[in-house]
Each structure stands twice: as C-alpha cells, then as structure tokens.
Amino acid sequence: MTLAKSLTNQLHKSLDPWLSVTRKARLRDFGLKPDQILPIAHLEPEAPQRCVHPLCSHIISDARRFHERNAPRSGLRRWTVPTAMLLDLDRFPTSDSYIRAVAKRSHGNIVRASKKAARLGVSCTPIQAESYTASIAAIAASKRFRSGGPVLSAWFGVGPNLVDTLAPPSAPSCSSHWTLTWGAFIQDEDGERLIAYISLRRVGNMCRTHEIMGHGDYLKTGAVKLLFLEVARWLTDRQDPQVQGLRWLMYGTMEHGGAGLHEWKRLLCFEPANLKFVPG
Incomplete structure (x- = not known):
C-alpha cells in the first residue's frame, strides 16, 4: 500500500464518527426512524462449509476484527458506529430480477x-489487480476529490516505476475466502485501457466492496455503472463456484461519503442493517 493511499484510508476512518450525524436524514430515505431497530445480517465466516485452507484463518480473523468494530452498540456509543449498507442477494433469484429492481x-x-x-x-x-498497478494508480490520481474525500495520490503523485504486467487472473485456492477484482476496459489508440475496477473480498456468506473506482476522464461513459451491474450479474447468477453460498454484499456504510454516494447505494438496492458475526 502506498503512503498516499494509507493516509487517505486513515483520514476516512477518522471522519466516520463525525459523519454519523447524517444518520437521521439518511435513514429517512429508507422510511426508517432514528431509533428504529434495523435488520440484522448474520455473517458466517465458514459458510457454506468449514474451510480447510490454513491461509484462510488470517482472512477470517481480519473479518472478525472488522465486524466487531462495526457491531451494534447501545447508548451513546451507537452513534459512533457506522451502519452497514447491505444487499441481500437472496432477494433476487436471478440476475434479471436484480437488474429490474435497479x-x-x-x-x-x-x-x-x-x-x-x-x-x-x-x-x-x-483481472489480477497486481497486474495493473500502473493503471490502477492512474485511475486513483485522475480525480483530486471523490465521494469519500480527497485522494492524496492525486495531489502528491503516485509511486515511481509502476508497470502493468497484464498477467491473467488465477482462481483463488478457496472458494469461500478470496479477494477478486473486476475491471472495465475501453479501446484507445494504445490498445485496451483499464478505466474502472471493483475489488471484492469474500469471507463465508458475505463479500464486501473493498475498492470501487473509475477514471475521472471516463466517468460520463457509464463504465462504472456497467461494471457494477456486470459484477452483480455474476453474483446473482450463482453459476460460478466462487459465489455459491453468498448471502450478503456489503458496500461500505450509510454514513460514509457524500450525498451522491449515498444515493448511488440506494439506487443499487442496498439497505441499512446491523452486522452480527457468527463464529464457525
């Protein structure tokens, strides 16, 4: 992780409690009251079956820490915990049903x-994200401000000597625990160019968006929208062994980001919910 990216992530984390003041207004967008009990998503790290891959224990431990930080709180502490935005994949028996809902x-x-x-x-x-380091850095640096706040690499530059190796992706060793990336490409005078990407991280019956970003020069093409719908189609078609057994897709939190990001999640049928980690 570059220094600029690390500082950006820390900035976003520090702002999350302050952004919770938007909770009341944003809950109203879903017809919910501030004190209303939200649905609870039970996250099962070993679903659909107990994992036998030793490296996955680290992924599960990391997920446990993540969800414990975002678990519901009582009293005043509940206002400092952001609200997960979840898509219940079980609501959509086919990809076409999800596209129609959107x-x-x-x-x-x-x-x-x-x-x-x-x-x-x-x-x-x-795609294999590590094979497109130069293109991904260029995408990040193409806008100085995004819905989550300032992008420091756009202000201070990206790391030197970044090169796209264009190596093809390989299947993860475990179908229940993985980090996978999809990319959107457009043809230009130099060949195919990566202009947007989405990284997902799966742990058991849930995966969450790890990163979503489009190149500033191509946002008006609709590439990010097409990319997200294609990823959602892959998830809801349930044909790939890597997505079977998934129940939840998490897209950040309700409080984080500006009004545009909040509306984008709402239009994609994500709903606010609380998380409960169920040990395997």
Missing part, C-alpha cells in the same frame, strides 16, 4: 447508462 428504483437511469457504456465499447472482465 431499473425501477433508478427510473431506468442506471441501466440506460450501462447500455451507453456497452455501445461505446466498454467491456468488463475479471
């Missing part, structure tokens, strides 16, 4: 934007 909630805008990106030649496919 189209209805967004009045067709997100689906139309994704179709525009497809007409412009944007294609989406799994």
Whole structure:
C-alpha cells in the first residue's frame, strides 16, 4: 500500500464518527426512524462449509476484527458506529430480477447508462489487480476529490516505476475466502485501457466492496455503472463456484461519503442493517 493511499484510508476512518450525524436524514430515505431497530445480517465466516485452507484463518480473523468494530452498540456509543449498507442477494433469484429492481428504483437511469457504456465499447472482465498497478494508480490520481474525500495520490503523485504486467487472473485456492477484482476496459489508440475496477473480498456468506473506482476522464461513459451491474450479474447468477453460498454484499456504510454516494447505494438496492458475526 502506498503512503498516499494509507493516509487517505486513515483520514476516512477518522471522519466516520463525525459523519454519523447524517444518520437521521439518511435513514429517512429508507422510511426508517432514528431509533428504529434495523435488520440484522448474520455473517458466517465458514459458510457454506468449514474451510480447510490454513491461509484462510488470517482472512477470517481480519473479518472478525472488522465486524466487531462495526457491531451494534447501545447508548451513546451507537452513534459512533457506522451502519452497514447491505444487499441481500437472496432477494433476487436471478440476475434479471436484480437488474429490474435497479431499473425501477433508478427510473431506468442506471441501466440506460450501462447500455451507453456497452455501445461505446466498454467491456468488463475479471483481472489480477497486481497486474495493473500502473493503471490502477492512474485511475486513483485522475480525480483530486471523490465521494469519500480527497485522494492524496492525486495531489502528491503516485509511486515511481509502476508497470502493468497484464498477467491473467488465477482462481483463488478457496472458494469461500478470496479477494477478486473486476475491471472495465475501453479501446484507445494504445490498445485496451483499464478505466474502472471493483475489488471484492469474500469471507463465508458475505463479500464486501473493498475498492470501487473509475477514471475521472471516463466517468460520463457509464463504465462504472456497467461494471457494477456486470459484477452483480455474476453474483446473482450463482453459476460460478466462487459465489455459491453468498448471502450478503456489503458496500461500505450509510454514513460514509457524500450525498451522491449515498444515493448511488440506494439506487443499487442496498439497505441499512446491523452486522452480527457468527463464529464457525
């Protein structure tokens, strides 16, 4: 992790408690009251079966610490804990049912934007993130401010000697614990160019968005919208062994980010919920 990226992450974490003041207004967007009890998502790190891969114990421990930090609190402490934004994949028996739900909630805008990106030649496919370090750094540095706040690499530059090796992705050793990345590409005079990417991290029956970012010069193409819908299609089609047994998709928290990010999550049918970690 670069120094700029590390500082950006620390800045976002420090702001989370202050951003909780937006909770009341944002809960109203879902027809909820501030003191209303939210649904609880039971997160099972060993689902659908107990893992036999020794390296996965580190992933499970990291997930436990993450969810304990974001577990519901009582009294005044509950206002310092951000609210998870979750998509219940069990609500959608097929990918088409999810796309229809997004189209209805967004009045067709997100689906139309994704179709525009497809007409412009944007294609989406799994990638090996480590094989696109230069392109990912360029994407991050293409905007000085994003919905989560300032991007320090855009102000102070990216690390030197970054090169895209373009190595193809490989399947994870464990289908229940992984970090996978999808990328959106467009053809230009130099060949295919990575213009957006989404990284997901799975632990048992839940995966969460680890990173989502699009290049500033290509945001109006609809590439990020197309990419997200293609990833959601992969998840809800449930054909790949790597996504079988998944129940929840988490996209950050309700309080984090500006109004635009909050509305984006709402249009994608994410809902506020509390997390409960169920030990294996």
